[in-house]
Amino acid sequence: METSDPAFDAEALCQSCGACCAYSSNWPRFTTEDDAALDLIPEQFVNTKLSGMRCDGERCCALSGQIGVKTACGIYAVRPEVCRTCMPGDPECAMARRRYGLPALVRFPAS
Template sequence: MSAMEEIDLSACCQSCGACCGYSQNWPRFSIESDEELAAIPEALVNDRQSGMRCEGDRCAALQGEIGQATACGIYAVRPEVCRTCMPGDAECAMARRKFKLPAIEPI
């Protein structure tokens, strides 16, 4: 993969954000260590301590407008499930369909 393709994929995510607004059950914690969980601001953790706090289906850490321009407010310490979602994978495609965004070709 060329550097240009990597930049294009990053731009896809920053103009999308669909995975961060798909479901309140999506931004969950799974294999994070206690130290990794402690790095996530407490105000952004749900009441059950099982994942990120959401406003409806939208993760509270998501900034911007889905499908336009978005960013993660805790990108450096985001949960593992957020790190593993890749542009064009099954989860990405499912989330993009919810927001009627065109599919991304898998990497």
């Protein structure tokens, strides 16, 4: 799915969902970030192993709001790469939405 598709407003979809941010405490991990990028993430959101985001249960501590209703990322501008690559409607999104009983996002072809 292309996020530039006018049928999808990725930011609006994510702000009304948040399921990917509460799917697993192992998911919001650091992967390809360099030290400079990691230094931008506020210390209170980094786990004790320095390997990813701190979570409360399965939910990333940077996430606020109610899953499936209205959510926001407290560090959106400096979020980890794994968070940047999850896109509305992709397999990871669908898996997380299923966990919360939310319908899959389906892109209909333009007419």
